[in-house]
Amino acid sequence: MQTVARPEPIETMDLETRLLIVDDDPGIRELTAAFLTDHGYVVDVAEDAAAMRAALVRHAYALVVLDVMMPGEDGLSVLRSLDRTTAPPVIILSVIGEEVDRIVGLEMGADDYIAKPANPRELLARIRSVLRRNQGRPAAIASVQTASPERAYLRFAGWRLDPLGRQLFDPDEVLINLSDGEFRLLIVLVEHPRRVLTRDFLLDQSRGANAEHFDRAIDVQISRLRRKLQRSDGRGGDDLVRTVRNEGYLFTADVERR
Template identity: 90%
Template sequence: MTVLSEPIETVDLETRLLIVDDDPGIRELTAAFLVDHGYVVDVAEDAAAMRAALVQQAYALIVLDVMMPGEDGLSVLRSLDRATAPPVIILSVIGEEVDRIVGLEMGADDYIAKPANPRELLARIRSVLRRNQPRPETIASAPVAASASWVRPYLRFAGWRLDPLGRQLFDPDDVIINLSDGEFRLLIVLVEHARRVLTRDFLLDQSRGANAEHFDRAIDVQISRLRRKLQRSDGRGGDDLVRTVRNEGYMFTADVERR
């Protein structure tokens, strides 16, 4: 692994990135561009180097190339523990839409076509990092106990409990359900707009940002994954909570309380 900047123990984790690409030219140029824009950047040439870097350092985000010799990017993505791994932006060859869809199914947080425009990649990175920060309006709306101590807010629906700040979902039996970052953001959008029909474009804009490339299959894939995660042992949940509205989009059907 080549390190483009000296490790700084006190660096804010939100600024440390890992670029994984087998092409040394792309790897170094991309990293240099991001360093110029204030990030601390490490690079890895393959899956083995990436895993070694993750053992040694915590990262705010990984930029991961799909087409690499040996173990490819999708295989690497599949092996990550999405409950603890940093957000991942995958790079796929222009026109290879299947890579993007499969990447989303495996929990990628965004995707960009290669060759990537550095400024577009920078915008995508900033967007993903912003989406992973606690929402100020959620913090501001948290209830305050009589003792003036802060009380953690939850969004509750149909026996489920969603923690926007801790980024956790608890099922009716109080078991934590692991969600990818993309699934979590999509669920937040659905829950905060409960009982309303939401178009695919709206869901894409709200959960992935205005810079996200729009194609309907991306949201359909995420909805399918989310429904499986919301399925209870008795068979209820999933399709009941997220309803398909033909020719329009999706609706979250449960009543939601913030408490």
């Protein structure tokens, strides 16, 4: 008597969730799309940057899985061009050993990364993790707006951070452009002032508990964030985010919510 394997249960949140797989390899596109479709997702595919942009115009996607190495415009260039305030979450695929791609991808706002060739089950787990992290954001924003018609800013050392609008203004009221990764990291620092935060904590809070620990990515983002926090008079940056040797980082300013 032949035993028939029972299909894995599909998580409720997966149903009717539309994903976009961007990869120049047709075999990888088809296999990945078929696997994710079997787990309840609606999956579209794109073979290059142009096809991806066309798909983003046609549909609203919950998440994009984006290959780095593609002919013509590569995945990092595409990621750099996205408006991270309106674009869907992105998981980048990079070749094993390409550490630079991983660091740069996270700096540009990718929500997660996975090495190629990607194990389908690991990719599925990463997709679910990113979707869970993003699922609560709209509700949280709605509750803040409902509770108070006045927008609450986080203010520190003359700076003004708008969590809802995802904007940072310097003491001269100049808008500072932050990547998605830089914004998330700054939020974690500002919400935990005058406390030493380990790299693991910063990674978990800004990327999610299921993110692969990658200390170098946090160090690079801290360095970039310090440059963004540098004032015209030369103060800021290193003064606001201090390195605590063998421990982590400390946000030194007092923070007010008003």
